[in-house]
Amino acid sequence: RMAIARKHQPSVISPGAKLPLGLQRKPLRVVVTGGAGFVGSHLVDKLMARGDSVIVVDNFFTGRKENVMHHFGNPRFELIRHDVVEPLLLEVDQIYHLACPASPVHYKFNPVKTIISLSCPCAHSSLITNVVGTLNMLGLAKRIGARFLLTSTSEVYGDPLQHPQKEEYWGNVNPIGVRSCYDEGKRTAETLTMDYHRGADVQVRIARIFNTYGPRMCIDDGRVVSNFVAQALRKEPMTVYGDGKQTRSFQYVSDLVDGLMRLMEGEHIGPFNLGNPGEFTMLELAEVVKEVIDPLAKIEFRENTADDPHKRKPDISKAKELLGWEPKVSLKEGLPRMVEDFRGRIFGDRKEKSA
Numbered sequence: 341r342m343a344i345a346r347k348h349q350p351s352v353i354s355p356g357a358k359l360p361l362g363l364q365r366k367p368l369r370v371v372v373t374g375g376a377g378f379v380g381s382h383l384v385d386k387l388m389a390r391g392d393s394v395i396v397v398d399n400f401f402t403g404r405k406e407n408v409m410h411h412f413g414n415p416r417f418e419l420i421r422h423d424v425v426e427p428l429l430l431e432v433d434q435i436y437h438l439a440c441p442a443s444p445v446h447y448k449f450n451p452v453k454t455i456i457s458l459s460c461p462c463a464h465s466s467l468i469t470n471v472v473g474t475l476n477m478l479g480l481a482k483r484i485g486a487r488f489l490l491t492s493t494s495e496v497y498g499d500p501l502q503h504p505q506k507e508e509y510w511g512n513v514n515p516i517g518v519r520s521c522y523d524e525g526k527r528t529a530e531t532l533t534m535d536y537h538r539g540a541d542v543q544v545r546i547a548r549i550f551n552t553y554g555p556r557m558c559i560d561d562g563r564v565v566s567n568f569v570a571q572a573l574r575k576e577p578m579t580v581y582g583d584g585k586q587t588r589s590f591q592y593v594s595d596l597v598d599g600l601m602r603l604m605e606g607e608h609i610g611p612f613n614l615g616n617p618g619e620f621t622m623l624e625l626a627e628v629v630k631e632v633i634d635p636l637a638k639i640e641f642r643e644n645t646a647d648d649p650h651k652r653k654p655d656i657s658k659a660k661e662l663l664g665w666e667p668k669v670s671l672k673e674g675l676p677r678m679v680e681d682f683r684g685r686i687f688g689d690r691k692e693k694s695a
């Protein structure tokens with residue numbers, strides 16, 4: 341396998357040329373699917389800063405060119421408009437596979453493509469993308485001997501009966517519910533990833549990402565942090581679903597990107613939980629948003645959605661021990677950085693902030 345991997349090592353740098361700043365080795369060619377999205381674009385920034393060559397593959401379903409356009413004109417950067425449910429031919433060393441309709445608003449909008457009908461008239465479901473898209477990227481990794489990293493999710497644990505969640509827990513997912521196109525799509529993507537590892541010797545890595553927030557999040561994709569921040573800024577009431585006592589653990593995006601890169605570069609397959617163990621009820625989150633944006637912000641209760649997990653908190657001891665990773669940015673530190681970016685986008689100041 342090493343021989344194959346080496347065969348595909350790029351020779352981006354001519355002999356005698358200096359290595360880019362901060363790089364101790366030959367630069368790699370890296371694909372980031374979903375690289376024009378929220379998490380992907382921050383990952384791309386870090387890979388570019390490290391001196392590697394980056395190819396972003398994105399169909400712009402929820403991603404935006406604005407998230408990566410500061411790299412346009414850099415010869416190490418390339419952006420391809422492509423849907424990962426279609427086959428893709430490239431020669432690279434590493435594949436970060438993030439492409440997926442990831443927020444409830446989007447995957448409920450088209451559940452089938454989150455999981456499986458190629459004849460589906462709408463090109464944006466989470467099931468199809470997770471199954472066919474992941475299959476294609478694994479096929480690509482197999483053909484070229486690249487290392488493949490899957491961004492899975494804490495949603496594989498469903499409405500967990502174990503708390504906090506450890507990687508060994510198999511989860512409690514409703515297979516026929518409104519969220520299952522996403523949950524089951526990611527579970528199948530994990531299965532495919534391990535099958536390609538065992539059956540075709542592909543080098544794989546699996547990250548199970550817990551709720552993440554930060555600059556460049558989609559403003560209207562319905563996730564709780566982006567909803568509360570946008571609502572408070574617009575002087576609208578913050579919509580709390582259910583009684584607001586359900587919990588989530590919120591991770592700042594730079595911590596996640598650091599974890600993903602350590603996982604890719606390290607020797608362990610995973611799965612690894614990547615999340616911030618700080619656990620908040622939605623009412624507590626609303627209080628933090630009030631402190632940061634507007635102490636007079638109001639709360640409005642709404643009916644909760646079906647199958648909403650009651651609590652979620654990662655056990656990150658495995659990532660701490662094997663990747664030497666743990667999050668550094670608390671919610672109180674991270675939230676103001678996101679608010680600054682949202683304020684700019686909502687009120688028309690186009691200046692983009694990085695994490």
Ligand code: NAD
Nearest residue numbers: 374376377378379399400401402403423424439440549552
């Ligand atoms: P995002 O919506 O900002 O990014 C997803 C990107 O994938 C977008 O740029 C979108 O245009 C692209 N995409 C979607 N379908 C595609 C397709 N068929 N072909 C090509 N590109 C496609 O979401 P994000 O929060 O950045 O999520 C990135 C990854 O992390 C996803 O796989 C998501 O499931 C996972 N994840 C995120 C969180 C979180 O809290 N942000 C939590 C758990 C897992």
Ligand code: UDP
Nearest residue numbers: 426427428429430475476477479480482483
């Ligand atoms: N694939 C791809 N790019 C490649 C190689 C494969 O998109 O460079 C896709 C291919 O179209 C197929 C999937 O990956 O749908 C799985 O490929 P694999 O070779 O594992 O399976 P096979 O094609 O033999 O069924």
Ligand code: UDP
Nearest residue numbers: 444562563564565567579580581586622648
């Ligand atoms: N939620 C909420 N108000 C909103 C959006 C979401 O109270 O405006 C709740 C939602 O019911 C869930 C939690 O916030 O309990 C997290 O929702 P999100 O969609 O952000 O993430 P996920 O459910 O995928 O963890």
